[in-house]
Amino acid sequence: MIDYVCYVDTDSVVGDTNININGIETTIEDFFHECNGKYILEDWFNKDFVKECKGYKTISYDNNDIVDDDVVYVMKHKIRKKMFLIKCGDESVEVTEDHSIIVERNGKLIDVSPYDIKKEDKIIVIV
Numbered sequence: 238m239i240d241y242v243c244y245v246d247t248d249s250v251v252g253d254t255n256i257n258i259n260g261i262e263t264t265i266e267d268f269f270h271e272c273n274g275k276y277i278l279e280d281w282f283n284k285d286f287v288k289e290c291k292g293y294k295t296i297s298y299d300n301n302d303i304v305d306d307d308v309v310y311v312m313k314h315k316i317r318k319k320m321f322l323i324k325c326g327d328e329s330v331e332v333t334e335d336h337s338i339i340v341e342r343n344g345k346l347i348d349v350s351p352y353d354i355k356k357e358d359k360i361i362v363i364v
Contacts, residue, residue: 250265250331250332250333251320251331251332252265252269253265253266254330254331256268257295257296258293258294258295259293259294265311266313268293268311269286269288269311272288272290272293274288274290274291274310274311275288276288276289277310283314283315284313284314284315285312285313285314285315286312286314287310287312287313288311289310290308290309290310290311293307294308295308316333318333318334318335319333320332320333320334321333321334321336321351323338323354323360325360334350334351334352336350336351337349337350338351338354338360339360340354340358340359340360340361341358341359341361342355342357342359
């Protein structure tokens with residue numbers, strides 16, 4: 238039995254982050270290239286790219302429940318933010334400083350920034 242579940246959302250993670258799309262594990266970078274959607278934003282100067290993604294589902298966390306949810310879009314862009322390596326058991330993810338991390342604190346699920354994670358927090362991760 239696992240005594241923790243790892244939660245990771247994919248907005249503000251690095252391209253080699255593993256994600257689950259339609260039951261298949263891939264990286265967010267590979268999914269960006271495989272997604273057959275049209276570009277919503279294609280800004281070569283700022284290196285910002287957003288693709289619409291229809292027909293794809295991913296694992297999500299909604300109202301204390303793990304669900305399959307629709308992927309609306311996938312984004313690729315350059316950033317200049319502080320990065321954090323978040324580790325939970327054998328799992329890890331590299332996230333930006335403004336990425337939400339779901340933790341269990343005092344019996345409640347709350348989202349915190351990487352700056353606000355406490356040693357006693359139980360990180361919630363969906364893998």
